[in-house]
Amino acid sequence: MRPARALIDLSALRHNYQLARETTGAKALAVIKADAYGHGAVRVARALETEADGFAVACIEEALELRQAGIGAPILLLEGFFEADELALIAEHDLWCVVHSLWQLEAIEKTSVGKPLNIWLKMDSGMHRVGIHPADFQTAYQRLQSSGKAAKVVLMSHFARADELDSARTDEQVAIFQAAREGLTAEVSLRNSPAVMGWPNVAGDWVRPGIMLYGATPFDQSQPIADRLQAVMTLESKVICVRELPAGEPVGYGGGFVTDRHMRIGVVAMGYADGYPRQAPTGTPVMIDGHRSQLLGRVSMDMLCVDLTQVPGAGVGSRVELWGKNILASDVAASAGTIPYQIFCNLNRVPRLYSGD
Template sequence: MSRPAKATINLSALRHNLSFARSLAGNKVIGVIKADAYGHGAIPIAQVLQEEQIDCLAVACIEEAIVLREAGIKTPLLLLEGFYGSDELPLMEYYNLSAVIQQKEQIEILQKWSGKPFDIWLKLDTGMHRIGFLPEEYKPAYTQLRNCPNVNRIILMTHFACADESENDYTQQQIDIFRQTTKNFTEETCLCNSAGVMHWPQAHGDWIRPGLMMLGSSPFNGPHEHDHQLQPVMELTSQIFAIRKLNAGVPISYGATYVTDRPTTVGVVAMGYADGYPRHAPSGGPVLVNGQRTRVLGRISMDMMTVDLNPIPEAKIGDTVTLWGKGLPATEVAHHAGTISYELFCNLKRVPIQYVGRSNAKSEKP
């Protein structure tokens, strides 16, 4: 019998979430699957999205795009960070890729290109202040690209800094800046990440870029009206492999940071920070044992963690423990650990991944 920790990826839930995103916006969809589809496995996720005739897939860099092309993905692919140098352009041509253009050096490289024209996504910095052209730089950059024979189609895009904060008017300010800057342009537009899709319908534009919501996790820290529509794609589970009965006043795990305040039955679970569960998660974080809620006790170890079995006296060795998934949103676990579900998913490692649900995809991440 092997170690019981595993992640189950429900591809039916993926299809459902894509359908829900489409129902909110009714626009063309870019499925963001960078960083190995946030730890879900880029190839199997891309295969399903391709089956669902998604309009485009987005990755961070050309290395991620090549992996997908070599696996047979034919859906249009967008490089969200664009290209880093002229040596990437022949690869972009060979693999039929498009790129975000976010600085003048990229335009200069494109102007010297002698191959086929590329589709370009021209990024406007409306307030993220990370990458992109400032509003006063945007029209000159657009004009250069429009006059460049190496550019085919241009799509106008930006990225929101605070869209996951539903009461923050900064997103509306960014929307207004985008509209003002691009008001005389006729090209298609792309503004919304997952939070934008779910909460800022006035910004849906022609394209949307769902990533996290497509994987069934809410981008909002608190409750949101659409949370119940999302189905978690990843479920991380393990089992209890030891049970201890401890008296009151007994410390548990490294650093003795938790001390029992009453006689306590403790379950030891095969899951730790080497699997991707956050070491900094404090005592009291939620877990499910056989579908019933209980809490983490003490520090997370490399390979194991301890949970409170007092609320579940019938629990026994071999019982299933859900770390996140159905009945326990990753967003909630992340909130208790002082992080975000993006990080939980991306940090997943060592545990085997099993793909279930309706799919023609045959790949499985080892």
Template structure:
């Protein structure tokens, strides 16, 4: 079979979750939305089942996958619901919900539910994506407290620049949150992965670690706590052909890469149909038999090419690592002008194998 595959190290996933917990005394929802950032939501959630305080997903479809797998933990719907018709099922499945706009507020007041639901009320503290304004937030909190369809309330917001600690933006958002919620009793949740790692003063009662669970740093600099993360996904393949190309010859589509010397070129069974970024430039690092080399030529649908000239022992059948242990996905993403989140979420076609 085609050698391209992703190996998911579930022990490292557990380690990263425990690291989040060790950085704080707060509870933590493991964020497994978007198929656990491409790692496989059910398998990752099951691997964390004896550790996790709960899970967070984007929508009810993702939550139902976990319920159908037998997971009975709290599951938070980060976007709440999209149609009022979802609410009876949300109550039946005992899902927790984020409420972030007036339409949801009206839905909840008009619903006839079998049991009340846990609501996380979203404050727009400055990201300006979703959530209620600081001015209206206290009154909406009181309104929900009086709603018989609500069994508990949690204060939640989201930081827009927690991965950029020097901008001052997180301090501003934290101040807005504290002012808007100062007279409202109840637990709070503010921190995504960057918040967990870099903003201990904002940890609140519930953390929401996402990308850090999968071993990638949210920062574009060496951050002390993030250096302890362990990569969970190894994206691997093999050299399937070797070519000897003279100097001054183009390689691949568009003739983007032109050899500066006689060059041994390795062809790797990996392409953009697998999720490797097509726009990755020449020079993007790749490991062949554990040694660094670079991309040489444009990534195509099923193949990419690497420079083997300085790796004389490597050749047909050699092991290739595109990211993972020894080559962090965040570094590859930086070369490709994107983020590790997108690399993981775009993973397609390659089979996932799981290592306990």
């Protein structure tokens, strides 16, 4: 079999979840949308179910997959519903639901939902993506309470720049949120992963750790709590061919890298069809048999090239870590001009092997 694979360490996942809980003292919804950021939503949910306060997904399809797998914990739909007829399924499967738009509120008022719902009422405090306008927030809350359709209402918002530790925008959003919800007695959820780690003064009853669960930092600098995260996914493969090249030889498509001396080049069974970022340039770090080295040339669909020159013992069959516990996913992402969220979510074709159940 092709040697490319993703090793998923579920004990590291649990460590990261507990870190979010201990850091905040709040209840924590483990965000496992997008197939748990490429880590496998069902396996991740099963690994956390006995200790997680609940889960969060993007949409009802993702929630139903978990319910069908026997996950009985609370599940929040972060985008709420897209059509009013989803409300019957939301009630049937005891899902929690975000309401971020007035049309959703009107749909709830007009629809017989069978039983009152657990609603998370979302305010647009300044990200300007989705959310109730601050001026309409109190009225929306009162309409939910008066409708008889809400068993419980949690007040929430989402930060646009919490990963920028020197930005004033997070404090501005908190001030907008607090002013708009003044006088409302309800639980509050504001903090995503960067806010959990980087904004300890933001109060709330619930937090929503996402990327930190998987051991990747959202910051572009060292941060004390982020430095305690444990990588959950190790993407690895093997060298399948070795080339001895003199100086002046181009490597890979386009000849973007040209050897400047005699070099040993290893070809690795890993490419952009597996989810490794095509835009990763020469110099992107890799680990070969425990020795740090680098990517050379352009990433192909199924293969990429690495430098074996300073790893003389390496050859066909040598293990290559593309990211994981030694090569941080955040470093690979930064080199490729993207973020760890994307490279995790882009994982494809590679079998996932789990440990730490």
